[in-house]
Amino acid sequence: MMRFLIPLVVFVVLVGFLWKGLALDPSEVPTPLLNKPAPAFKLQELQNASQTLSPANLRGKVWLLNVWASWCVSCREEHPVLLRYSRSGEVPIYGLNYKDTRDDALRWLQQFGNPYVANGFDTDGQVGIDYGVYGVPETYVIDRQGVIRHKHIGPITDAVWQDEIMPIVRKLKG
Amino acid sequence: MIPEIGHFALIVALCMALVQGTLPLVGAARGIPRWMALARPVAQGQFVFVVISYACLTYAFIHSDFSVLYVAEHSNSALPLIYRIAGVWGGHEGSLLLWILMLSIWMLAVTVFSRHLPEEMVARVLGVMGLVSVGFLCFIIFTSDPFQRLLPAAPDGQDLNPLLQDPGLAIHPPMLYMGYVGFSVAFAFAIAALLGGKLDATWARWSRPWTTVAWMFLTCGIALGSWWSYYVLGWGGWWFWDPVENASFMPWLVGTALIHSLAVTEKRGSFKSWTVLLAIFAFSLSLLGTFLVRSGVLTSVHSFASDPKRGLFILIFLVIVVGSSLMLYAWRAPKVGLGGSFAMVSRESLLLANNVLFTTAAATVLLGTLAPLFVDALVAVGVLGPTNKISVGAPYFNLVFVPIMFFAVFLMAVGPIAKWKKANVPEMAARLKWGGVTSVVIAVIMPFLLGHWSWLVSLGILMAFWIIFAVAQGMWERLQRTRSDRSWLGRLAGLPKSFLGMQLAHLGVAVFILGVTVIGGYEVGKDVRMNIGDTVEVGGYTFRFDGVMSVPGPNYQASRGIIKVFKDGVPLEELHPEKRVYRVQRQPMTNAAIDSGLFRHLFVALGEPVGNGSWSVRVYYKPLVSWIWLGCVMMALGGLLAISDRRYRTLARKQRELLKSGADLDVPPTTPKPALTRAEAKP
Numbered sequence: 001m002m003r004f005l006i007p008l009v010v011f012v013v014l015v016g017f018l019w020k021g022l023a024l025d026p027s028e029v030p031t032p033l034l035n036k037p038a039p040a041f042k043l044q045e046l047q048n049a050s051q052t053l054s055p056a057n058l059r060g061k062v063w064l065l066n067v068w069a070s071w072c073v074s075c076r077e078e079h080p081v082l083l084r085y086s087r088s089g090e091v092p093i094y095g096l097n098y099k100d101t102r103d104d105a106l107r108w109l110q111q112f113g114n115p116y117v118a119n120g121f122d123t124d125g126q127v128g129i130d131y132g133v134y135g136v137p138e139t140y141v142i143d144r145q146g147v148i149r150h151k152h153i154g155p156i157t158d159a160v161w162q163d164e165i166m167p168i169v170r171k172l173k174g
Numbered sequence: 175m176i177p178e179i180g181h182f183a184l185i186v187a188l189c190m191a192l193v194q195g196t197l198p199l200v201g202a203a204r205g206i207p208r209w210m211a212l213a214r215p216v217a218q219g220q221f222v223f224v225v226i227s228y229a230c231l232t233y234a235f236i237h238s239d240f241s242v243l244y245v246a247e248h249s250n251s252a253l254p255l256i257y258r259i260a261g262v263w264g265g266h267e268g269s270l271l272l273w274i275l276m277l278s279i280w281m282l283a284v285t286v287f288s289r290h291l292p293e294e295m296v297a298r299v300l301g302v303m304g305l306v307s308v309g310f311l312c313f314i315i316f317t318s319d320p321f322q323r324l325l326p327a328a329p330d331g332q333d334l335n336p337l338l339q340d341p342g343l344a345i346h347p348p349m350l351y352m353g354y355v356g357f358s359v360a361f362a363f364a365i366a367a368l369l370g371g372k373l374d375a376t377w378a379r380w381s382r383p384w385t386t387v388a389w390m391f392l393t394c395g396i397a398l399g400s401w402w403s404y405y406v407l408g409w410g411g412w413w414f415w416d417p418v419e420n421a422s423f424m425p426w427l428v429g430t431a432l433i434h435s436l437a438v439t440e441k442r443g444s445f446k447s448w449t450v451l452l453a454i455f456a457f458s459l460s461l462l463g464t465f466l467v468r469s470g471v472l473t474s475v476h477s478f479a480s481d482p483k484r485g486l487f488i489l490i491f492l493v494i495v496v497g498s499s500l501m502l503y504a505w506r507a508p509k510v511g512l513g514g515s516f517a518m519v520s521r522e523s524l525l526l527a528n529n530v531l532f533t534t535a536a537a538t539v540l541l542g543t544l545a546p547l548f549v550d551a552l553v554a555v556g557v558l559g560p561t562n563k564i565s566v567g568a569p570y571f572n573l574v575f576v577p578i579m580f581f582a583v584f585l586m587a588v589g590p591i592a593k594w595k596k597a598n599v600p601e602m603a604a605r606l607k608w609g610g611v612t613s614v615v616i617a618v619i620m621p622f623l624l625g626h627w628s629w630l631v632s633l634g635i636l637m638a639f640w641i642i643f644a645v646a647q648g649m650w651e652r653l654q655r656t657r658s659d660r661s662w663l664g665r666l667a668g669l670p671k672s673f674l675g676m677q678l679a680h681l682g683v684a685v686f687i688l689g690v691t692v693i694g695g696y697e698v699g700k701d702v703r704m705n706i707g708d709t710v711e712v713g714g715y716t717f718r719f720d721g722v723m724s725v726p727g728p729n730y731q732a733s734r735g736i737i738k739v740f741k742d743g744v745p746l747e748e749l750h751p752e753k754r755v756y757r758v759q760r761q762p763m764t765n766a767a768i769d770s771g772l773f774r775h776l777f778v779a780l781g782e783p784v785g786n787g788s789w790s791v792r793v794y795y796k797p798l799v800s801w802i803w804l805g806c807v808m809m810a811l812g813g814l815l816a817i818s819d820r821r822y823r824t825l826a827r828k829q830r831e832l833l834k835s836g837a838d839l840d841v842p843p844t845t846p847k848p849a850l851t852r853a854e855a856k857p
Contacts, residue, residue: 004507007451008500011458015493017544018465020551071568073414080761099569110701110781110790111764136567 033148038065038140039130043120046097046105053094053120055146062172064165065140066116066156067096067128070108072136078155079112085161086115091169095119098128098136141165143172177242180230181321187223187278188311190216194304198297202369210297214285217300220307221278228275231320232262241327244268244320250333250758252729260344261334266484267320272347273464274310276355277303284359284384290829291380298366299359306358309491317484333729333758342402350395350422354460356388357425360432361457364450365499368506373446378439381453383817385436389429390813396422397806404799405766405777412693412802415571420543421463424536428456431532434525442594443513444522448529450510451503458496459536465492466543517596524589524597531582538574583637583687586680587644591651605651609643625696634691641684645677672819679812686805692798699794703784713795715776716740722780722789730754730763735780735789739769751791753780775799 033039038055045051055065066082068075086093095116097105102121109116122128131140141150150168152160194216201209231244235258240246248264263272281303288296314320337343363381367373399419404412413419432452439449465488516522541548591605617636621627649666652673656665666674702710704719711717720736732752739747749767756763769776774797781790 004447004504007454008497008504011496011500015489015497017548017551018489018492021544021547069567071411071414073416099567107699107701107792111779111792113782 041127046119046121064093067138069098069100070104074155075137082115083113092117099125177321180227183223183227190220191307199301202294202297213297213300217281221282224278243322243324246328246331250331263347264334267318270314276351290826299362302362302365336756336763346398353392357456359384360453364453373510382436386813390810393810425459427536431529447507454499519597521592521594535578613639631695638684638687672816675812675816679809682805682808689801704791705788712793730756749778751778751780
């Protein structure tokens, strides 16, 4: 008798998670790193392996760190938005190319255009783990002191850019 | 006025669904023939009103009635007619209406093709489907009304998402939904059997063709979706492990297990409770898929409209449907007998292993798809620390999914030649010996002939040929046993259709694997900057860039590249890849140009202009890529062959005669009549 109850029990557990998940907006989960210094890293640049990218060198400016990968479908959705706003020059966008191969990533940028000032090539995902990345795309707003001020999970849309990211960027720029 | 009629028709349909979901079920439980007899006419009436409602929404789209909010959000006066018709399912509300339309089509089909079934069974099946329909009609009427007015009307619409303006997408959702929703029939049969307390071979035989048809539609739907993402989403990937893709893939995996499990239940009477559970799972996963896509708990490129409030509704609905089914299962299944016994190695045990593998595969996909959600929830309740984040993408799925499928494919070749009840291992090994040796030899040699050797390619080729040889062996043995006075073709046609269907579907898997393997190993692609007259060579073909011209489309402006393809200096083809900017949504779209052949695709896409008339161009040589979809088509055709098997028709006729003669059908035989399974039961 008991073994026939197993599916029901599994289902109840699943519903518990779904219920909890519904209450959480996936794009509004607070990051534990919020208002903490952005974890340091030193990564090869995607397009130029002899150069490196490090947050330490970006002190003094407000910038966005956008985590992306060529295998990520949602990244494709946000890409035109990033491209459009990167041209406005309001805030520099740096990329963290996450768990990707260099060939695929370069091909992707060539195919869809490149909104990034530079990209860190995080092929084994170590930096992503430091930042608590658990789904791509994600975007961090980092201030002049190198502190993470905001995190957006999921693709950036026009609305997200204008109503969520830019107000914070403008405030940080003062 | 028309939209109001559509809305009203939905309400009438809901009322009919309420009747359909209650009276026939009570009638079947209490033995009231007049209540049971209501099931058919009410289901047919519901179909009529859902069609009216659907037609009204389509009318509003065709006539660009922007006083309807949904139309204003998903259409535009410049949108071509075909996409105005397909635009009906371009957003949440319309997709839901399409879902309901599909459900009512399936109910109508049940009313038409169930004349050979006992009244009680029909009443229960339609009653359960009626309840499902009540849930979805409430959902659309109370949370997602597609007929909501927009006053004052918008001057023009916001246009359909450009990603969806594609012929592939015009047929992909209807196919997919037809499959998704089709599992509701298998589900309803399972619940009806549990309610009636008679879970036996007869039940399996009745629900088998329905399950196969639903599975065929789902196979085609997924293949079309993959084809669409291949040439619309980007640079020629055909599967992205996106949550929405996974949502359709999980029911397919469980549905595949269900088809095989039903075969055992029908032939041998075994696995009854397991089969019922699979039928419940298959439909539950369809519902879960709807929840995931529509609730917004997971972000995905496909979730064009998602809303947490709607998510709550579907979650409650999911809990009611799946929870009550599983409770019913826990209550009734223990009383179900075990059916025929079988040895450790037998066709039953091999099919059981197949079921376990497919279910495991579905579970890993589910786990991967929901992983972000699980972690979020655990972090939120404090079980996990906030640093315990994980990431799940294509790498995870490839890592866990491929090994599972490797074992499934291995068994796929062994299963069909194994005997029921007890198989003789040395004898089977002897039969598969040559096929096995030959496929290993081919797997070692062929990669060299194709270019370069790699483990993954070799493994893929091994799997494909292992299946091909096993299929050939099975066919050969069968043909040898047929009457030898007929021609080979005549003998082939004389084989049971269900046997041929199985072999064709299995061969489809081999073709699919070959496609995936060869494209993975030997695809050649180049990114080049090309000026007018420049040439590039890829995969033995020469591509000449002849410039880009500006071409206005109905609702977009396109830059159309002209690329001439030569093979050994001989002109072959002119390709026209486009870069489109849709006027309303300002979204750039890359429309690749593909020269498709059976053995290779030439895939050309325009990148960005890089000045002086130069463009960045992507050129691909994709060997065997079309075999991926060819394999899927073969699988679906295999299903079609299987349901055309004569025994289903003779069975239906016999049942009808029995019903007419007033015979008592309450005690159907637990083991099928020998005459019906003669062909299958032979070793």
